Amino acid sequence: MTKNKDWFASWFNTSYYHILYSHRDYSEAQEFMQNIARLLTFEKSDLLLDLGCGKGRHSIYLNSLGFNVIGADLSKNSILEAKKSENERLRFIVQDMRKPLRLKYDVILNLFTSFGFFEDDKEDIIILQNIKNGLNLNGVAIIDFMNVKKVISNLVSEETQVIQGISFKINRYIEDGFIVKEINFDADGKHHTYFEKVKLLDLHKIKTYLNSVDFKIKHIFGNYQLERFNEETSDRLILVLA
Numbered sequence: 001m002t003k004n005k006d007w008f009a010s011w012f013n014t015s016y017y018h019i020l021y022s023h024r025d026y027s028e029a030q031e032f033m034q035n036i037a038r039l040l041t042f043e044k045s046d047l048l049l050d051l052g053c054g055k056g057r058h059s060i061y062l063n064s065l066g067f068n069v070i071g072a073d074l075s076k077n078s079i080l081e082a083k084k085s086e087n088e089r090l091r092f093i094v095q096d097m098r099k100p101l102r103l104k105y106d107v108i109l110n111l112f113t114s115f116g117f118f119e120d121d122k123e124d125i126i127i128l129q130n131i132k133n134g135l136n137l138n139g140v141a142i143i144d145f146m147n148v149k150k151v152i153s154n155l156v157s158e159e160t161q162v163i164q165g166i167s168f169k170i171n172r173y174i175e176d177g178f179i180v181k182e183i184n185f186d187a188d189g190k191h192h193t194y195f196e197k198v199k200l201l202d203l204h205k206i207k208t209y210l211n212s213v214d215f216k217i218k219h220i221f222g223n224y225q226l227e228r229f230n231e232e233t234s235d236r237l238i239l240v241l242a
């Protein structure tokens with residue numbers, strides 16, 4: 001695969017992506033959801049949207065806490081997998097976040113760096129506008145993004161991870177305002193090269209996006225325990241918007 005601008009539509013839809021990230025921390029994701037639901041006093045009658053839900057790890061957990069949840073993702077394969085967990089109060093749909101949302105929600109979550117994949121800033125802004133338009137009165141949005149400053153200062157430029165018998169050779173570098181992760185491996189009788197590219201969006205730049213759609217920041221947190229954001233030390237940049 002070449003480093004095309006729509007890399008996210010193919011890589012996230014492969015089984016190899018899910019193998020590489022199979023060690024994802026479910027307990028940390030669950031603790032985050034508990035903390036955020038408590039802080040923002042989610043109601044059982046609220047309708048929640050997990051936008052960029054992947055296979056639905058946050059959606060499934062939020063539903064298990066009693067909430068009414070829709071998970072949405074561009075990846076058909078991830079949604080097919082997530083659909084195995086559907087029930088009356090948990091649905092999964094294929095949706096491109098760059099397209100307007102069809103329903104209104106009390107809470108819209110965009111979690112674990114499901115933003116910043118797009119070359120053109122206009123697409124990032126359209127997504128924020130879609131989220132804002134998709135909120136009910138008094139609705140809130142939560143964007144959980146990486147803290148780019150910390151990611152850059154801790155960048156591991158080369159590493160190999162062997163997972164489920166596949167040796168993933170990973171190179172990370174900064175190029176044209178993006179953090180690029182180049183992933184090379186042999187599997188199923190072929191050599192594969194995939195790229196992840198996430199835009200270097202710091203708080204200052206995100207604020208300019210938010211201003212342009214008149215989205216207000218209610219809280220800024222730096223980790224899943226909802227501690228204060230510090231640009232030098234925080235692992236995450238978590239924004240609560242209204």
Ligand SMILES: C[S@@+](CC[C@H](N)C(=O)[O-])C[C@H]1O[C@@H](n2cnc3c(N)ncnc32)[C@H](O)[C@@H]1O
Pocket residue numbers: 008009012013051052053054055056057058072073074075078095096097098111112113114117
């Ligand atoms: C880093 S993963 C996070 C997945 C999930 N939130 C989690 O924590 O496991 C980013 C997700 O965003 C989805 N995605 C990428 N571009 C998208 C788009 N344009 N519309 C909707 N989802 C998209 C990918 O398919 C992928 O599942």
